[in-house]
Amino acid sequence: MSFKEQSFSACTSMLVGRKASIDGSIMIARNEDSKTAWPKHFKVYPHTDYDDKQVFISPDNGFTMELPQISGRYTATPEWTDKFGIFAEDGFNEYGVAMSATESAYANERVLGADPLISDGIGEEAMITVTLPYIHSAREGVQYLGKIVEEKGASESNGILFADQKDAWYMEIATGHHWVAQRIPDDSYAVVANQLAIQEIDFSDKDNFLYSTGITEFVSLNKLNSARDSFNFRNIFGTQDLSDAIYSTPRVWYGQKYLNPEIEQNPMSQELPFIRKANRLISREDIEFVLGSHFQGTDYDPIGQGPADLKYKFRPISLAKTQESHILQIRPNLPLELAGIQWLAMGVTAQSIFVPFYATINDTPESYKKGEATYSADSAYWKYKLLGILVDSNYLEFGQKLKAMQKEVRIELNKRIREIDQHIQSDVKSKNKGDLITKYSNENALYASRKVEELTAQLITEATAFSPLDFKTDANL
Template structure:
């Protein structure tokens, strides 16, 4: 198996508008799912002014594009090796814009026959690198990436998340040159899972919709519409197959079930709405729960109902193949340097912890910059993975210990964020950036210390759990 199979990666995304959250934050979040032994690093690219235009050449498919001379600072989570692609995946830039790319999806044969994917067009591995450092708003991110797709073509069908302090946008690239994007209403959320999700496009509403200029003409000329009265992007460009109903829609169903429990829906329904309203105001931990979920509280939970005939019917949101999970939060009423939080959980989301990193940091914890395809203790990714592996081996015995640690750390880290916010606002610019970098480093170290302690405990307790053990009469 090669890393080129990354094109078939299978993620789950969540987008939340600012009036749907308790504190007015915008939130975009995603699990990056691909390979159980493929470490991610977490880095900061500094602001750079180049004397000449730079050229990006993809190590994956040769996609080539000239880049602006000014590159803004941004956080990113690249692969441990760039050999088969960079895959920076998610980050927040110095202008307060967040981006997550991509949510892999699939288009149908009709539309791909009329506009095939472009072999050396832009793909997932390049999107963050050639977009995020150069945009000043979420809308500008959609416009820049859309223009790239129109000019160079796309090599894959993908969904891309953008946000700033006011707006949240979801963009979908379906074919070689055709895409749409929808602004998530401020009081709403969306859950997406490996399907083209955007539904009816209002071509007269430029505030809330963006799209490739000729997309309506393309559909008309090729007689691709499935309705005489509406332009439903999902139905025209997407797939509606049994595999979707097993693999994708149940994840959307579960996310909507958790955030809007008043709804009664079928997990295999192809009609689940893209835009949804929650029954309550949302917090970060709501998204953490969903991204780490495996159908808890239902008959489809592979952990809680391991012997049930339905326990493996659907693909859960949290998988062993998750490389990292992120929540990109842009908070209101705070200075730009403080407002952005890049919450990052390495490894399997259900077995990891979301650590808050301020987007304005100048560097990351050394353990977050290490790790390759073989386990090593100096890698944060592998330390989180090791803990999960130990829990998996004896889930009924160790599962609750992990849950207790996660709960403890979540509370502790939230307290630290409040304290850091208050102290940082009293500092001048450079001292503020240094302080936020040190605070983020300390958050990462706290997480590592706690999981290392639990790992040591579980290794010790596992020593007596061998199948070669034998219980004998105490009198012998």
């Protein structure tokens, strides 16, 4: 697999402000899409104080930078191999900051001609590794990564999500050295799908917008803005071609349709807004639904009953190329050790389970550290992939059984989180709550894994009856 194949992934992202959610949580979430069989691991990288200077060198494109000597503990979901890069993708650090990187995007020829991408600049595979251990707030994360882009350049156009207990930010890197970021309003949400999404930039509003040094001068000098009196980042830097209308905007349309069904929009529209206010308060389950969706209830559902010419017209949000999906939830009015939860679904989102891991765990289950290019039964990634493959081969027979299991497990995991919260807060004797939180998180993962294994065993057994060699013959012959 080449660098180009891996780096230009096709993710879908969501961000939800604290007043837009049902329980006051801030949530950032994303499907990591790349290949149908390419395992992810889940790891905890410990806090480390180095005596000597540390230098990061990308195993893929040679991007190099000196790192601070104090590296905070953080969680991440790296590739099973670092041959093509680390691709740590998402996690929490010890300071309560969440980060997800990246949402692949594309800039237009005009802006890239004026500020080309840098071949050995920072790319998706390095972003979590060189940023998350060193930041103490979401805003600082934007500024920290933005400085790297301005000084060393970017090798790709990307979107990056940051969150802490106060704010959620979405940052977009468009060209070799230029970027913008917008704070998600507390009462709003955003759905992003492989396009530069941020629209009007208010340069006077320093609380809600950040941007690269000299970006207005760059646009003016190179005659890049066709508008007379506004600065629309998407229009100036982004693309608006047919591939966007087929590949990207329908996913944004469906996410907004689910959260704002009262608003009529065209799935191929190039004018869908970046920021929306939902017609209700958004739950984590709403995000799970959107990330696991495939245009249900419309003619565009590839496993629905719509016309053949529409079922495969648009690229759905959940598809076989998803490696993992995550929801990074930061809950209010809880101590740091309990506030953050990394909900992680290995494999295809629609066929998997979001398992909750507290952000302050000090280790992950062994099965989440295993899995290579070929199937192995001891890998969490491959366990979820196997279940999905069995359902795919007999969807009419097995689809409802999968849904029933997912519902049962979601109910149990929600119940467990409530019980763990109460137990940890009432336990004043434990000196090291990190070990206890790790124990509970790993037990959650083990419970979900057992339920997946039980259903897998059942489906394998039932699938034996579907063999083409199992048929009736005429007893009179």
